[in-house]
Amino acid sequence: MVSDLGYGLNSLAHLALLLLLLTVRKPGVAKHLLVLATATTVIWSTSLITLFFGPISLSWLLTVDIVKQLAWLLFLASCIQTNFxxxxxxxxxPTTLMILAPACFALASPYFFAANPAWSFLTLIVLSLEVLVLLEVVYRQAGREQWAxxxxxxxxGAANVFEFVTxxxxxxxxxxxxxxxxxRGYIYFLLMPLLVISIRRIHHWGIDIFISRDVVLHSSLLLVAGGYLFVMAVIGYAINFVGGSWGATVQIILVVMSFALLATVFLSNAFRTKIKIFITKHFFANQYDYRVEWVKLTKWLTRSGESTSDVYxxxxxxxxxxVQYDSGLLFKVSKSGIECIAKASQLSHADIDEKQISMLNKLVEYSGENxxxxDTxxxxxxPFDYEGLKLDREVLKQWNYQLFIPFMQDNNVWGFAVLAAGDKxxxxxxxxxxxxxxxxxxQVGTFIQHHEAAQVVAENAQFAAFNRMSAFVLHDLKNVLAQVDLILANAQQHKHNPEFIEDTFETLEHTKARMEKMLKQLTDKKVVEDSVNDEQCLSSVIDEVIKQRCSSLSPVPKLHLMKERSVVVDKEKVxxxxxxxxxxxxxATSDDGEIDVVLNVDSAQNTQLVLIEDSGIGMEKSFIEERLFKPFDTTKGNAGMGIGAYDAKTxxxxxxxxxxxxxxxxxxxxFTLHFPIV
Known part of the structure; x- marks a missing residue:
């Protein structure tokens, strides 16, 4: 009588829920299978009321229990994917068929051979474990909808844990x-409001979103415990089957072994990590749909502009x-250090100081090895996860960025990005x-490096065109040189004013010498290759350039020597x-303006600085970034070639x-020139 009351209340409660579900016209396979599972629960609970159907036989109990589990397994199978x-x-x-196979086999087996009830008990244990595993999968796939x-x-979960224990x-x-x-009737009846609450919260089924793996190991430990209980049940069945009984010795052994197993799982970091990776790799859906993400990234990159800054x-x-982040910096690594080439930052303090630059250099060195x-x-x-990496923890605490992502090229770090989640x-x-x-x-690194390679190819093509033009220039220079030779030859025969003529000869000879040198540089590669770097004081080189080549044009530059150290350079090239x-x-400066050339030393960077400062018209930031160092891009029309600044930088x-x-x-x-001091 007591059990009939519990099953009766449970039948009425689930019947009311079934009627509510039938009044809702909501499409979806999961919704229809929920109706099926609820209806099956109503029939299952009603069939166990002895007042209506008399005493319940064991075979009938096992059959209706298996049918109920089959209906709920089918419902859960429909919740783990969206495109049904x-x-x-x-x-x-195939996954659904594997889920349903044990239940179907248990229902069909009595029609083919006489089965021991103990096998049906084992089958129901397996079905309960199946439900628990599927619940874990559904919960993880719910992501932000886990509360629903x-x-x-x-x-x-509670109902099937009870079934498992039973x-x-x-x-x-x-x-x-x-x-x-x-x-059981009372337990299902008391738990049923939870099902109603969940149905009211969930607006769709089969959600394909982020799988939370932070709780993979902890929840999987429940399966370990469940597996242990299952083993105990099998051992108990075997002992009972042969007519024995549990002894104190066996109980002590199983208890000690269970504690040893749990201690191993909880205390062994390596063991837990291996279990976690194995489970997430082989039993759960990927966090990212790689095909979709790959297409999105490719489309985004192909929409970039043609300029280098747009590509960066x-x-x-x-x-x-x-990764759905909103702040980041992109750096390029060169011989002179690291250079920030792109910013996308929403942070209030996006700039980095010298200590942080030193930290980034250590990260570059570490990533270059492996x-x-x-993840800072x-x-x-x-810190032991990054063996050999030593960072200043105080600097790291002030660091606003989380991820350091290197871009490799020929086993070297070409550059890197640092990313911050911001509000995400x-x-x-x-x-x-x-x-x-x-x-x-x-993919991003290959995209950027391909663009740079294309830029080099384009520049080489421009220089090839320039070389073709140089052939005509050489021809004209030869003609000019021949004319100068003729003037010199005739002038030596017609001297009227010896002093004036002598000065003229000296000027012409100097001009001739420079033209011959230009011809050699254009026609003989060895002249460039044989140039020798030697130790120079830049002040003397600058003074010579100002007096011999820049004094004829106003304003005349002024040299200011603050501090100087010798450098090893090619004097003629410098x-x-x-x-x-x-x-x-x-x-760029009016005649009444000022041009100062200042020499100083940066001891921290061990570089000789040459600052060329003018009070001229100035340049816009976009011009500096996009055009100043682009070869053959000039603002002087036919009067300039547009390779001066490019040549200086390279x-x-x-x-x-x-x-x-x-x-x-x-x-x-x-313009600040940094010459390394050797």
Whole structure:
């Protein structure tokens, strides 16, 4: 009578829920299978009311229990994927067939051979474990909707844990305890409101979103415990089958072994990590749909502009979009150090100081050895995960960025990006995120490096055209040289004013000498190759350039020697570089303006600085970034070739230095040349 009341209340409660579900016209396979599972529960509960159907036989109890579990398993199978269009689509999946196979076999087996009830007990234990495993999968796939699925998980989880205990006990004692059967109706009835709450919260089924792996190991430990209980049930059945009984010795052995197993799982970091990776790799869906993400990234990169700065920015934002972050910096590594080439930052303090630059250099060196992506937040908690990496923890605490992602080229670090989540949710750098970011960074790095290679090819093509033009220039120079030779020959025969003529001869001879040198540089590669770097004081080179080549044009530059150390350079090449930059400054400055050439030493960077400052018209930031160092791009029309600034920058970089330009429209410009001190 007591059990009838519980099953009756449960039948009425689930019948009311079934009627409510039938009044809702909501499409979806999961919804229809939920109706089926609820209806099956109503029939199952009603069939166990002895007042209506008399005493319940064991075979009938086992059959209706298996049918109930079969209906709920089918419902859960429909919740783990989004693209089901019909029941046929659910049933034709191999995974669904594997889920339903034990229940179907248990229902069909009595028609072919006489089965021992103990095997049915084992089958129901397996079905309960199946439900628990599927609940775990559904909960993980719910992501942000976990709060909606939680009541459903508790409802089915608690009910099936009770079913598991009921039949585990029946396996050990070879009979179903009446007390368990009598309590089931009340348990299902009391849990049923959780199912109602979950149905009210969930607006769709089969959600394909982020799988939370932070709780993979902890929840999987429940399966370990369940497996242990299952083993105990099997052992109990075997002992009971041969007519024995549990002895104190066996109980002590099993208890000690269970504690040893749990201690191993909880205390062994390596063991837990291996279990976690194995489970997430082989039993759960990927966090990212690689095909979709790959197409998105490719489309984003192909929409970038043609300028180098646009390509850098597109690469950085593509990387940010891949992990849904909103702030980041892109750096390029060169002989002279690291240079920030793109920014996409929403942070209030996006600039980095010298200590942080030193930290980045250590990260570059570390990643250059192994190509690792580094989570600086994780380093603060688990520095032993990055063996050999030593970072200043105080500097790291002030660091605003989480992820350090290197771009490799020929086993060297070409550059790197640092990313920050900002207001977005931070990603956890597990094995899958690492693989995903490695693939993304490989594509972004290849995209940027391909653009740079294309730029080099384009520049080489321009120089090839320039070389063709040089053939005509050489021809004209030869003609001029022949004319000068003729003037010199005739002038020596017609001297009227010896002093004047002598000065004229000296000037012409100097001009001839320079033209011959130009011809040699254009026609003989060995002249360039045989140039020798030697130790020079730049003040003497600058003074010579100003007096011999820049004094005829106003304003005349002024040299200011603050501090100087000798450098190893090609004197003639440096003289040409300085002449081009000073000449450009003179052309950009009015006659009453000022041009100062300042020499100083940066002891921290161990570089000799040459600052060419003018009070001219200045340049816009976009011009400096996009055109100033682009060869053959000139603002002087036919009067200029547009290779002076480009030549200066490439030469300084070739010797390990750099050229930095600052300018303000209407106030002037400053070209700072960094020469490494050896």
């Amino acid at each position: 269009q019909s029941l046929h689509h659910v049933l034709r999946r 699925f939680k009541p459903l998980i508790i409802y089915l 039949y585990a006990n029946a396996t050990m004692v070879n009979q179903v305890e009446v007390g368990y059967i009598a309590a 920015h597109a690469g950085l934002t593509g990387l940010l979009n891949a 190509g690792w992506i580094i 937040d994780a380093y603060l908690v688990k 949710e931070k990603v956890t750098l597990n094995w899958e995120v690492k693989d995903y970011l490695n693939a993304v960074s490989e 003289a040409n570089v300085l002449y081009h930059l000073i000449s450009n400054a003179q052309q 030469y300084l970089e070739s010797i390990g230095g750099k050229l930095v330009v600052t300018s303000e429209v209407g106030k002037g410009s400053c």
